[in-house]
Amino acid sequence: MTKKIILTVGSLILFVYLVFFGDYFDLNFTEDQSETLLFLFKVYLGASLISFILSEIFKNYSQVDKLWSTIPIFYVWYFTLSSGFDTRMILMSIMVSIWGLRLTYNFARRGGYSIYFWKGEEDYRWKELKRKVPFLRPKLNWALFNLFFICLYQMGLIFLFTLPILASWQGGNDLNFYDYIIAFFMLLFIVIETISDQQQYNFQTKKYRKIKNGKELKGDYKRGFVSSGLWSISRHPNFACEQLIWISFYLFSISATGKFLNWSIIGCALLVILFYNSAQFSEEISKEKYPEYADYQKNVPMFFGIWNSNWKK
Numbered sequence: 001m002t003k004k005i006i007l008t009v010g011s012l013i014l015f016v017y018l019v020f021f022g023d024y025f026d027l028n029f030t031e032d033q034s035e036t037l038l039f040l041f042k043v044y045l046g047a048s049l050i051s052f053i054l055s056e057i058f059k060n061y062s063q064v065d066k067l068w069s070t071i072p073i074f075y076v077w078y079f080t081l082s083s084g085f086d087t088r089m090i091l092m093s094i095m096v097s098i099w100g101l102r103l104t105y106n107f108a109r110r111g112g113y114s115i116y117f118w119k120g121e122e123d124y125r126w127k128e129l130k131r132k133v134p135f136l137r138p139k140l141n142w143a144l145f146n147l148f149f150i151c152l153y154q155m156g157l158i159f160l161f162t163l164p165i166l167a168s169w170q171g172g173n174d175l176n177f178y179d180y181i182i183a184f185f186m187l188l189f190i191v192i193e194t195i196s197d198q199q200q201y202n203f204q205t206k207k208y209r210k211i212k213n214g215k216e217l218k219g220d221y222k223r224g225f226v227s228s229g230l231w232s233i234s235r236h237p238n239f240a241c242e243q244l245i246w247i248s249f250y251l252f253s254i255s256a257t258g259k260f261l262n263w264s265i266i267g268c269a270l271l272v273i274l275f276y277n278s279a280q281f282s283e284e285i286s287k288e289k290y291p292e293y294a295d296y297q298k299n300v301p302m303f304f305g306i307w308n309s310n311w312k313k
Helices: 002-020 031-058 063-068 071-082 087-109 124-132 139-161 164-170 177-212 237-257 265-289 293-299
Strands: none
Touching: 031 063, 031 071, 031 139, 031 164, 063 071, 063 087, 063 139, 071 087, 071 139, 071 164, 087 164, 087 177, 087 237, 124 265, 139 265, 164 237, 177 237, 237 265, 265 293
C-alpha cells in the first residue's frame, strides 16, 4: 500500500510540474481568469485546512468526503459567474450540479452527513490503512498523512478535475453540436452510476436486514458482496462511471480550444490513477472478508471488459 501512496502522490507532483512549470502547454490566462483561479485556489487551501483541523480534533477522517460532491459545484459556477455566464460554461456547470446533487444524496443516505457537520460515517478504509501500514500508526505520522494526502492531495485533485471549465473559458470556439454530445454522454454515465449505487444500496440494506432478522443467506447474500446487475460486468461500475464522467468533462475543453491535449487533462488523469489504486486497496480488504471474492475477481473485470458467463449467480 505504501507503494500505491508514493505512486499516487508522485504522479501529482510530476503532472503539476509538467503542466504549470514545463513548456508543453499554453497557460496564458487573462487577468480575470488569473484572479478567479487564484481566488478558488485559496478556497481550496482553506477547505483543505478546515478539513484537516476538524478531522484531527474529532478523529473522523472523512471530512473531505463531505466536500467531494459539493465544492466542485461552487468552483464551476464561480468560474461561470466570472466569465459573464459563457454559454458552454453554463452547460458544464449544470452537468456538474446534476452529478454533485446526485452523489451528495447517495452519500447522505449512507450516513455521511450529520447535523453536527464534523460527524458522519467514516470511510472504513482509513482504519484498514492504519492496520496494514504500521508506519502510519504513530500519531505524528498519521497527522502528516492526513494533512498531505487525505486533505491537501484529495482536495487538490477535486480542484484540478474541475479546471477544464477554465480551459473552456480560455478557448475561443462557440458552443456547438459536439458539446451537446459530450453532455449527453456525461449524463448517461451519471445515470449508470446512479443505477449501480442503487443496486449496491439495495443489496447492503437487504443483507443487513436478513442478518438482523436471522434469515438464511443465499447467493450474493451468503457470499457477502453484490455480483448481479451492473456488478456482474464490472467489479466497480460506480467507480468506472465516476472516471468517465470527468473524462467527459475534460472533452468540453477540447471542444472549446480545438486542442485534443491541453493542460486541464491533469485532473481526470490523476483521478484515474487515484481510483485504480483505491479500488485495488478496497479489493484487498474484500478478499480478506469474503472467501469467494478472489473467484469474482478472476471472472469479472475491475472497471471495463467482457462479461464472463462462467461467473456463478
